[in-house]
Amino acid sequence: MARKIGTVHLVGAGPGAPDLLTLRAAAVLRRADIVFYDALVHPDTLALAQRAAKIAVGKRCGRHSTAQRFINKRLVDAAASHRTVVRLKGGDPLLFGRAQEEIAALKAAGVPFEVVPGVTAALAASAGLGVSLTQRGCARSVALVTARVGKGERENNWVRSAAGADTAVIYMGIGQSAGIARELIAAGVAPDTPAVVVENASLPDARHARLTVAELPRAATLGIEGPAVIMLGEVFASVAQTAVASVPPLAAMA
Numbered sequence: 001m002a003r004k005i006g007t008v009h010l011v012g013a014g015p016g017a018p019d020l021l022t023l024r025a026a027a028v029l030r031r032a033d034i035v036f037y038d039a040l041v042h043p044d045t046l047a048l049a050q051r052a053a054k055i056a057v058g059k060r061c062g063r064h065s066t067a068q069r070f071i072n073k074r075l076v077d078a079a080a081s082h083r084t085v086v087r088l089k090g091g092d093p094l095l096f097g098r099a100q101e102e103i104a105a106l107k108a109a110g111v112p113f114e115v116v117p118g119v120t121a122a123l124a125a126s127a128g129l130g131v132s133l134t135q136r137g138c139a140r141s142v143a144l145v146t147a148r149v150g151k152g153e154r155e156n157n158w159v160r161s162a163a164g165a166d167t168a169v170i171y172m173g174i175g176q177s178a179g180i181a182r183e184l185i186a187a188g189v190a191p192d193t194p195a196v197v198v199e200n201a202s203l204p205d206a207r208h209a210r211l212t213v214a215e216l217p218r219a220a221t222l223g224i225e226g227p228a229v230i231m232l233g234e235v236f237a238s239v240a241q242t243a244v245a246s247v248p249p250l251a252a253m254a
């Protein structure tokens, strides 16, 4: 087995805006020898890694993806010949980012690793709207969920978590918004519960639409091309409702 000289840093790039990066993430990028990055990472963030070889391994639904097992292997191999290996992921690396599989592979190969957290999409969307996900007197719990079930994965009970929390943020859900609305309502969520779809949170082209849970199927017709979260709960009652009859476009965030 090749001698291990490097450490793999699993780094959160934040939700999109390059200045929503931690100082620790910026420091490790500056000294990186090689960076494996995801599709959603901003070019300015990547540019911090001045001396590094930069390798795209991103996965975006519907587009070409590099098989996860292959990424795991590349990380292990890179650590044999590079001192500072960075695996750069959008948002927080440990939230819906398949980082655990990479960590397992690194552990199995005896490669040291470190995780640098990042600002996850839910928090960027909350900040953009100026709405607290845990507004006092209204919400004491937040669920971060995805309705997506990968091939060969156990069915998940996302709807129970989403329906049971005061505020829920659904990742990777736009393409399935009709099914999501149906399941939420079947699980007891009131159809008129406020829901917000936020696209490109933290970026200059961030947009949002304020709907209700019953109106969520419209999310598929909003012309959303960037990453987007669906958020629901009473805390969003204060967000002005979007005239869904006239969509698109979505309202600009600012």
Ligand code: SAH
Residues within 6 Å of the ligand: 015, 016, 040, 089, 090, 091, 092, 093, 094, 095, 096, 097, 119, 120, 121, 122, 124, 125, 170, 171, 172, 173, 198, 199, 200, 201, 202, 203, 227, 228, 229, 230
């Ligand atoms: N690790 C990431 C999530 C990766 S899954 C994080 O912590 O944010 C990818 C999903 O994240 C997208 O489908 C979308 O639901 C959400 N997402 C990522 N960036 C976003 C952004 N800037 N605005 C809204 N949603 C975003």
